Structure formats: C-alpha cells, structure tokens
Amino acid sequence: MNDSTTHLTEEERQTLADGTIAADREAAARAHLLVCAECADDVARLEQLTMRARHLEDPTSDLAELWPGIRSRIENAKLVTLAPDSPARRWRRPRPMLMTAGLIAVLVLAVWLGARTRSAPDRAPSAQGGGTGDTSRSVVFVSDSVRAYEEEAKILLDRLELTRSGLEPGAAAAIDKDLAVIDSAIAELQTAIARDPRNPALQQLLATSYREKVEVLKRVSNAG
Amino acid sequence: MPVLRARHLAPTANVKAFLVAGSLTIVGWDRDSIVVRGRLRPGDGFYLAGGDSAVKFGVENRSGKRDPMPSDLAVYVPRRGRLSIKTVTANVTASDVSGWFYSVSGSLRFTGSATSLEALTMSGNVDLAVTTPWVRARTGSGYLLLRGSPQDVDVATVSGRLDFAAAGVLRAQVVSVSGDIHYTGTPARGSIADFSNHSGAVELALPPSASGVFTLSSVSGPIENGFRSVRPAGSPTQGLRITLGRGDSQVIVRTFKGAIRLKAQQ
Numbered sequence: 001m002n003d004s005t006t007h008l009t010e011e012e013r014q015t016l017a018d019g020t021i022a023a024d025r026e027a028a029a030r031a032h033l034l035v036c037a038e039c040a041d042d043v044a045r046l047e048q049l050t051m052r053a054r055h056l057e058d059p060t061s062d063l064a065e066l067w068p069g070i071r072s073r074i075e076n077a078k079l080v081t082l083a084p085d086s087p088a089r090r091w092r093r094p095r096p097m098l099m100t101a102g103l104i105a106v107l108v109l110a111v112w113l114g115a116r117t118r119s120a121p122d123r124a125p126s127a128q129g130g131g132t133g134d135t136s137r138s139v140v141f142v143s144d145s146v147r148a149y150e151e152e153a154k155i156l157l158d159r160l161e162l163t164r165s166g167l168e169p170g171a172a173a174a175i176d177k178d179l180a181v182i183d184s185a186i187a188e189l190q191t192a193i194a195r196d197p198r199n200p201a202l203q204q205l206l207a208t209s210y211r212e213k214v215e216v217l218k219r220v221s222n223a224g
Numbered sequence: 225m226p227v228l229r230a231r232h233l234a235p236t237a238n239v240k241a242f243l244v245a246g247s248l249t250i251v252g253w254d255r256d257s258i259v260v261r262g263r264l265r266p267g268d269g270f271y272l273a274g275g276d277s278a279v280k281f282g283v284e285n286r287s288g289k290r291d292p293m294p295s296d297l298a299v300y301v302p303r304r305g306r307l308s309i310k311t312v313t314a315n316v317t318a319s320d321v322s323g324w325f326y327s328v329s330g331s332l333r334f335t336g337s338a339t340s341l342e343a344l345t346m347s348g349n350v351d352l353a354v355t356t357p358w359v360r361a362r363t364g365s366g367y368l369l370l371r372g373s374p375q376d377v378d379v380a381t382v383s384g385r386l387d388f389a390a391a392g393v394l395r396a397q398v399v400s401v402s403g404d405i406h407y408t409g410t411p412a413r414g415s416i417a418d419f420s421n422h423s424g425a426v427e428l429a430l431p432p433s434a435s436g437v438f439t440l441s442s443v444s445g446p447i448e449n450g451f452r453s454v455r456p457a458g459s460p461t462q463g464l465r466i467t468l469g470r471g472d473s474q475v476i477v478r479t480f481k482g483a484i485r486l487k488a489q490q
Contacts, residue, residue, distance in 0.1 A: 168312060171328045174347040178364040178382040185401050185422040189480060192443065201441055205480050208399055208420045212380055215362055219344050222310060222326045 008032055008039045017046030019162065143203055149210030156217035163220070175220055182213045227270045227297070230259040233279060235302045239323075240280035243314040246294035252303035252320030252336065262297035304339070315348075322356075331366070341374075349384075393417065400424050404482075408489075411436045411473035418476045425483040428475070432488060435469030440486065442479040450487040 008016070012029050015021035021029060033040040164172060189206040196202060233239075235256050241248070264270060264283060272281040281299075283292045294314070301307065307323030309316060311330045318325070320336035324344075331349040334341060338356040345363045352361060353371040361368060364382040373392045380386075380399035388398055388407045396417040398405055405421055407428045413435070419426050425445075428438070440447050441463035449456055449466060456464040466486060477484050 168328060170313075171346055174329065174364055178346070181383050181401050185480070188422075192480070199443075201443060201478060202480075205420065205422060205443070205478060209401060209422060212382065212399060212401055215380065216346075216364065216382065219326070219346060219362065222344070 007036065008043075013039065013043050013046060016043050146203060146207045146210055149207060149214050153210060153213050153217060156214060156220070160217060160220050167220070171220075175216065178216045179213065182209055182216065185209045186213070225264045225266060225268075227260060227262045227264055229270065229272045229281075230257060231272065231279070232256060232276055233258045233302055233305070234276045235304045236306070237276065237302060238278040238306045238308065239301050240278070240308045241299070242280075242282040242310050243295070243297065244283070244291050244312045246283075246314045247296045248309065248311060248314055248316045249296075249298045250307065250309070250316065250318040250321050251298070251300050252305070252318075252322075253300050254303055255300070256302055257300075258302075259300040260297060261299075262295060264295045265293035268292040268295060332361075335372075352379075352390075410434050411475055413472040415473045416476075417474070419478070421479045421482045423480060423482050425485065426477050426479055427483075427485040427487060428477070429487045429489050430468070433469065435471060436467075436473035436475050437471045438464075438466040438468065438475045438477070438486060440464045440466070440477045440484045442482065442484055444481045445479045445483045448483065448485045450485065452488075 008029055012021065012025065016026070016029050016033075033043060160175070167175070186206065186209050189202055189209060193199065193202045193206065233256060237258075239258065258272075258279060258281075260270070260272060260281060262270070267286055268283050269286050270281070270283055272279060274280055283295050283297070285292045291312075301321060303320050305321070305323075307318075307321050307325070309318075309323070309325045311327040313328065313330050315331045315333070316325055316327060317333045318336075319334070320338070321334075322338040322340055324342045325332050325334075326343075327345045327348050329347045330345065331351070332343045332345055333349075333351040334343065334354045336354060338354050338359075340358040341352070341354060341356050341360070343350050343352065343359075343361040345366055347365045348363060349366040350361045350363050350368045351371075352359060352369065352374070355373040356375070358376045359370075359374040360378045361370070362380050363384050366381065366384045368379055368381050368384055368386045370377065370379055370386075370388045370390045372390055374390055375392065375394045377390065377393050377396040377398070379388070379397070381403045382401045384400070384403045386398065386400050386403055386405045388396070388405065389409055391409055392412050394412055394415045396415070398407075398417065398419045400421050402423045403421075404424045405419055405426045407417075407419070407426075410431055411417060411434060415436075419428075430451075447464055449464060451466065451468060454466055454468060456466045458464045
C-alpha cells in the first residue's frame with residue numbers, strides 16, 4: 001500500500017479525505033500519496049467534496065452543488081493508466097536533444113539576467129517602491145506567491161474549522177490570538193497596497209505575513 | 225510511581241514520543257539503546273513499543289477517561305537517532321539530539337549539536353543553543369532565543385520577542401509580525417540574512433568590526449543609523465543602504481511600521 005505500485009484502497013482514500021483514517025495507517029497512506037499522483041489527486045478531490053459537503057447548512061439540501069466534484073471523480077476513474085511502453089507514453093518521453101536545448105536556453109537566460117543585475121547601478125533601497133527597473137517583475141513574482149499562500153491559508157482555515165472542536169482550549173485560544181495579529185497585519189498591508197499597488201516592499205511584506213499565517217495554521221494540525 | 229525501561233535501539237532509529245504534561249528531558253548518547261526513567265502519577269501508565277529501528281513511548285491514563293497527569297521523564301537515545309516529539313503543556317529540554325519537536329504551550333530548549341532541528345510551538349518559549357547545519361523554529365506569542373552556531377536558520381514568531389545571538393550563521397530568515405527582533409553579533413563573512421517585521425522593531429547591535437552591506441527599508445517606520453561615521457545611501461524616510469567594513473555580508477531588513485535601529489556596540 002505504501003509504495004507506488006499498489007494503490008490506496010477506497011476506504012483509505014475516503015478516510016484520509018475526511019480525516020478519520022486510523023492513526024497507525026495514516027503515515028503509510030500519506031507516504032503513498034507522495035509517490036502516487038493518481039491517489040493524491042483522488043484524495044484531493046474527495047477532500048474538496050468533503051469540505052463542501054460539511055459547509056452545506058442543510059445536509060439534505062440539493063446535491064447539485066456537489067455534483068461537479070462527484071462527476072469529476074467518476075470521470076477520472078474511467079481513465080486508463082497507460083502501460084509503460086504504450087505509444088502515447090513514448091511520445092511524451094523527453095527527447096535528449098530537446099532537454100539539452102532547453103538547458104542551454106535556461107543557462108543563457110540566467111547569464112543574461114545575471115549580467116543585467118550586475119550592471120545595475122548601486123541604488124539605495126526604497127520601501128516606497130517604484131525605484132528600480134525590475135519593480136514590475138518583482139511585483140508579479142511576489143503577487144503570485146501571495147496568491148499561492150492565500151489559497152493555501154483558505155484550505156487550512158477550512159480544516160481548522162473542521163478540527164476546532166477537538167482542540168485543547170488553550171491551543172484554540174493561542175491560534176485565534178496569533179491569527180488575529182496576522183490578519184490585522186494583512187489588512188493593513190492590503191490597504192497600503194490598494195493605495196500603492198506597484199510597491200514591491202509591500203507585496204513582499206504581505207507574502208511574508210501570509211506565509212506566517214500558513215505556518216500557524218499548519219501547526220494547528222499538530223495541536224489536536 | 226517510578227518508571228525505568230531500557231531496550232536495544234539502532235544508532236539511527238526513529239524515536240517518537242507523546243507527553244501531555246510535565247517535563248521531558250532528552251539526552252543524546254553514544255550507545256545503541258534507549259533508556260527511560262521517570263515518575264508517573266497513580267492511574268497513569270508508561271508505554272514503550274516498537275523494534276530496533278523505531279520506537280514510540282509516552283504516558284497514558286490507564287482508564288482512558290482523562291488525560292494523564294503531569295509526569296517527569298528523562299530519556300537517553302542514540303545521538304544519531306531521529307526524534308519526533310510532541311507535547312501539550314510539557315516542557316522539553318534536549319541535548320545532542322535531532323529531529324522534530326512540537327508543543328502546544330510547553331517550552332522547548334536545546335543544547336549541544338544536531339544534524340537538523342525543527343522546534344515548533346503555538347505559545348511556548350523556544351531556546352536554541354545548538355551547533356547544527358539547519359534549524360527551523362516557530363512560536364506564536366512565546367519568546368524565541370537563538371544562540372549557538374547554526375548555519376542555516378529559519379525562525380519566526382507572531383507576537384513574541386525574538387533574540388538572535390548565534391554566531392557563524394550563513395543563511396538566516398528571521399520574521400516576526402509584531403514582536404521585536406533583536407540581533408546581536410557579527411555577521412559571518414559571505415552570509416546572507418533577511419529580517420522582516422510588520423509592526424515590531426528590528427534592532428541590530430553590531431561591533432565596530434562588523435563587515436556587511438545593510439539594506440534597511442520601512443514603509444512608515446523610522447530608520448536609525450547608529451554608525452555615525454558611515455555615510456548611508458538613500459534617506460531615513462525611504463530606505464538606507466549602509467556599508468560597514470568591506471561589506472563581506474548581506475543583511476536585509478524590511479518592516480511595515482516597525483522601527484529599524486542599527487546600533488554600534490561599544
């Protein structure tokens with residue numbers, strides 16, 4: 001079960017997704033998810049479904065909202081995994097020449113970017129933004145990481161709500177206090193970014209705040 | 225009720241432990257065995273299960289109807305073992321061990337050397353005085369103190385104070401949201417350190433011999449340069465770049481509204 005050749009059982013997938021898997025099986029099952037994309041995808045789909053199902057106010061309400069997820073899982077189950085030597089897989093196998101060309105392109109780009117960075121004049125830093133020619137690129141990169149952290153935080157917050165009742169009261173209070181501090185910082189940064197959207201320092205601070213929010217929420221999973 | 229257990233254990237074995245309350249003292253030693261000594265309260269029991277390559281131990285209430293009472297355990301494990309330790313309120317004191325340590329509100333304290341160390345707590349204090357290639361530590365409202373000689377450091381608090389007094393650090397990421405960060409020491413040659421704070425202050429106390437390029441920026445917090453003899457580039461209202469000595473290290477400090485202070489140690 002905990003290797004890439006034997007998939008998780010349906011029960012293991014379901015209990016992983018809703019968090020009820022037996023403690024002595026969880027580590028092996030999660031280890032399998034790391035090496036098996038198929039099981040990992042399926043468990044992720046089930047987690048989404050479970051989450052949404054639990055958020056429905058009325059458990060007997062219309063299933064239409066859940067149906068796309070269920071349908072997606074059914075459709076995925078119909079997919080046939082290709083044998084290692086099937087034509088389609090051979091077609092997808094990376095060609096050595098293409099890989100070499102790609103590597104050269106990456107190296108050329110890296111050298112070019114390095115030269116640009118070195119040739120830039122020594123400037124004083126600006127927390128107010130707008131000072132350097134690389135500002136736009138920085139803002140885009142950091143905005144992407146902000147979005148990624150934000151999405152991860154949303155998922156983890158959903159999980160927190162599912163597990164909150166099982167938390168020791170002291171842990172719940174500590175988590176709420178930490179989240180309040182971080183959310184306050186995030187709110188201030190978002191207000192500042194609304195006024196100055198191209199300021200990379202603000203974006204970096206926002207990304208850092210979200211990163212710490214994700215860290216706090218990850219620690220919650222150990223507090224139960 | 226006294227406890228004394230011992231068994232053979234591989235030098236690189238995995239050791240997992242769970243202790244709700246009390247104290248856990250862990251010592252890494254050069255023997256291929258684990259020894260646990262301690263005292264339990266009536267009604268609680270000690271378990272130690274597993275094989276030569278992995279064991280787990282802890283304290284549980286015999287009836288299963290309540291949490292176990294606080295107990296104090298001293299554990300000796302192979303120095304090269306990988307530990308995974310979790311407590312709720314129990315304090316952990318460990319020397320010469322490596323691995324993952326978590327407590328909800330207990331304090332985590334480390335000395336000696338480690339191959340890597342991860343110390344996480346929601347609200348407890350963390351005291352790291354270790355020599356290790358890699359350390360990662362987090363606390364929320366607790367106090368985090370970094371000493372010793374770690375090489376690669378990733379430490380953060382939410383609102384707790386963070387003191388950084390480690391030597392020889394090559395890479396450091398130091399973050400707080402509202403807790404003050406204090407750095408005292410000499411940046412290692414070739415090192416890169418990144419300090420970030422939202423509303424807390426970042427204070428760097430450096431000896432006159434410090435060598436590095438200090439890039440200090442704050443959106444609305446004040447920036448104070450205590451090295452009067454050094455002329456910075458930029459302005460205190462936007463950002464300063466200060467080069468000390470030959471500029472052998474890089475230090476970046478970024479805050480939203482927290483003050484940044486560069487202080488010259490006497």
